[in-house]
Amino acid sequence: xxxxxxxxxxxxxxxxxxxxxxxxxxxxxxxxxxxxxxxxxxxxxxxxxxxxxxxxxxxxxxxxxxxxxxxxxxxxxxxxxxxxxxxxxxxxxxxxxxxxxxxxxxxxxxxxxxxxxxxxxxxxxxxxxxxxxxxxxxxxxxxxxxxxxxxxxxxxxxxxxxxxxxxxxxxxxxxxxxxxxxxxxxxxxxxxxxxxxxxxxxxxxxxxxxxxxxxxxxxxxxxxxxxxxxxxxxxxxxxxxxxxxxxxxxxxxxxxxxxxxxxxxxxxxxxxxxxxxxxxxxxxxxxxxxxxxxxxxxxxxxxxxxxxxxxxxxxxxxxxxxxxxxxxxxxxxxxxxxxxxxxxxxxxxxxxxxxxxxxxxxxxxxxxxxxxxxxxxxxxxxxxxxxxxxxxxxxxxxxxxxxxxxxxxxxxxxxx
Numbered sequence: 001x002x003x004x005x006x007x008x009x010x011x012x013x014x015x016x017x018x019x020x021x022x023x024x025x026x027x028x029x030x031x032x033x034x035x036x037x038x039x040x041x042x043x044x045x046x047x048x049x050x051x052x053x054x055x056x057x058x059x060x061x062x063x064x065x066x067x068x069x070x071x072x073x074x075x076x077x078x079x080x081x082x083x084x085x086x087x088x089x090x091x092x093x094x095x096x097x098x099x100x101x102x103x104x105x106x107x108x109x110x111x112x113x114x115x116x117x118x119x120x121x122x123x124x125x126x127x128x129x130x131x132x133x134x135x136x137x138x139x140x141x142x143x144x145x146x147x148x149x150x151x152x153x154x155x156x157x158x159x160x161x162x163x164x165x166x167x168x169x170x171x172x173x174x175x176x177x178x179x180x181x182x183x184x185x186x187x188x189x190x191x192x193x194x195x196x197x198x199x200x201x202x203x204x205x206x207x208x209x210x211x212x213x214x215x216x217x218x219x220x221x222x223x224x225x226x227x228x229x230x231x232x233x234x235x236x237x238x239x240x241x242x243x244x245x246x247x248x249x250x251x252x253x254x255x256x257x258x259x260x261x262x263x264x265x266x267x268x269x270x271x272x273x274x275x276x277x278x279x280x281x282x283x284x285x286x287x288x289x290x291x292x293x294x295x296x297x298x299x300x301x302x303x304x305x306x307x308x309x310x311x312x313x314x315x316x317x318x319x320x321x322x323x324x325x326x327x328x329x330x331x332x333x334x335x336x337x338x339x340x341x342x343x344x345x346x347x348x349x350x351x352x353x354x355x356x357x358x359x360x361x362x363x364x365x366x367x368x369x370x371x372x373x374x375x376x377x378x379x380x381x382x383x384x385x386x387x388x389x390x391x392x393x394x395x396x397x398x399x400x401x402x403x404x405x406x407x408x409x410x411x412x413x414x415x416x
Contacts, residue, residue: 017368024367028360032353041344043145047156048336049136069133069330070119076162077117080155086111093150095142114141115155136332145341152338160332167329171321178314185307192303196296214279221276228269235261 014021051069079085086108090096096107119133138155142148239258243251323329 013368013372014365017371020371021361021364021368024364025357025360028363029353029357032356032360035356042141042143043148043341043343044139044141044345045145045148045152045338045341046137046139046336047152047334047338049138049156049159049332050335051133051136052331052333070121072163072166073117073119073133073136076159076166079162080117080158081112081115083108085158089151089154093147093154095147095151115139115151117155117159135335138338140338141345149338149340156334156338160334163332164324164327168321168324171317171324175314175317175321178310178317182307182310182314185303185310189300189303189307192296192300196293196300199292199296218276218279221272221279224272225269225276228265228272232262232265235265 087104090107090111095111096102099107102110116139118137118139120135120137121133136159138152138159140148140152140155142151235258239255242254320329
């Protein structure tokens with residue numbers, strides 16, 4: 001404590017430094033009042049959004065919108081906090097219109113600070129965290145209660161609209177991609193089929209479906225030719241036997257009948273032989289043609305497989321797009337609209353003024369004490385006896401021979 005050991009020493013210091021303490025206390029109170037009066041009340045409210053699960057199970061109808069809800073909400077928050085969006089909201093509700101000293105950029109930063117978007121993670125299933133959010137809270141702090149409610153509800157509305165728009169846009173882009181890919185593959189299949197048909201016609205190659213039929217027809221013709229040869233042998237043998245055993249007239253008649261039958265068989269044989277030659281000529285292909293046709297067939301089979309796979313994916317994308325447009329997939333709903341706040345969240349001005357006055361008094365006393373430490377003086381007999389151990393014989397009070405000043409100066413004259 002230095003020269004201040006007892007309550008009487010403290011009171012004596014206060015009496016001697018009353019002018020300094022009073023000036024600092026009054027100045028501090030004035031500054032506290034000015035600071036409290038300059039502080040603006042702020043009101044805070046919050047709107048709560050819930051992320052609901054799809055109405056149809058994903059195993060039955062899967063949405064094409066991938067990614068966790070936390071990532072999607074982060075992207076939506078970035079778009080909400082964009083400068084153009086914040087300027088639209090400030091212009092719509094007249095925010096910070098009275099703050100002409102602030103620039104446009106400073107107002108944007110102020111609004112970003114005043115609005116907070118926080119999410120609550122959903123309960124985990126097992127030990128894996130899939131990044132799913134169950135509740136989204138939008139908190140707004142504004143100078144007036146009406147502005148706080150309006151801003152919170154506006155951000156909630158824009159969040160829902162952006163969520164719907166982004167999900168539908170992603171589903172539409174997915175569907176468009178698969179539709180375009182399917183159309184390209186279908187066109188490639190058509191072009192390849194036309195190319196295969198033109199190549200077959202150019203090389204006089206029959207369709208693959210009729211080759212087996214024509215080969216079977218050739219085999220049947222070969223059997224017919226064998227049957228004709230067998231009948232010819234039987235007819236000739238019968239004519240020879242008739243000539244050897246029958247009478248001449250009967251033998252001549254049988255010989256004539258055998259000639260007619262052989263002529264008929266010869267005509268049939270010639271017809272079958274010509275037809276067989278035509279079929280065999282139509283089946284004759286070179287190894288290069290066979291290799292080219294095989295390559296065409298493999299390419300066509302590959303394209304048809306890709307087309308079937310793309311058709312299945314396009315159907316899935318169409319189902320996902322219908323889920324998003326009908327709002328049967330994951331969506332945001334308002335479970336707690338932003339209420340109108342009743343009281344400001346900032347501290348009361350009277351409390352701030354009283355705290356400032358108390359701080360001013362403490363600072364004034366501390367300043368007076370520091371002045372005492374800077375100029376330590378033994379002013380009383382008790383102090384001299386305490387510091388030196390010697391008791392003074394006589395204590396002579398200080399005599400002020402100056403004439404008493406008039407006015408308030410005399411009330412705050414310090415005594416050394």
